[in-house]
Amino acid sequence: MFHGAPLWRPCRGHHRTDPAPGSLTVGAYLDTWITAHEVGLKPSTRQAYRGIIDRYLAPALGQERLQSLSPSRLSMLFRDLFEKGGKHGRPLSSRTVEFARAVLRRALQDAVLAGTSR
Numbered sequence: 001m002f003h004g005a006p007l008w009r010p011c012r013g014h015h016r017t018d019p020a021p022g023s024l025t026v027g028a029y030l031d032t033w034i035t036a037h038e039v040g041l042k043p044s045t046r047q048a049y050r051g052i053i054d055r056y057l058a059p060a061l062g063q064e065r066l067q068s069l070s071p072s073r074l075s076m077l078f079r080d081l082f083e084k085g086g087k088h089g090r091p092l093s094s095r096t097v098e099f100a101r102a103v104l105r106r107a108l109q110d111a112v113l114a115g116t117s118r
Contacts (some may be wrong), residue, residue: 024116026069027062033107052103056081056092066111074104 030053038046060077061069078097085092 022065022067024066025062026064026066027058029066029111029116030058030062030107033110048099049103052096052100056085056096056100057104066116069108 034046034049034053037049041049060080064073078101081092081100082094082097083091085097
């Protein structure tokens, strides 16, 4: 089963350096995650993922530590996006909120597989 690219890939001649456990923010992780996965995505998918991350996920969760995320925090995020996450505080469509949830779910599943969320 394919689970995507590893979170950090060492470049030729460089050693792998992971951040200190517990210090990685959601924003830093999402940036690293999408960069690692962009190569295998269609341009339209890459643009859609980046848009969701840049418009909704990073502003809301970017400064939080990855390991501090909880189900209740994520429920509040998706509720807030649905109720007032659009332009000028308007509601977002359920389709957009579901897409944001799917992008975050995929990224967090990869974090768990990589052991990053510990």
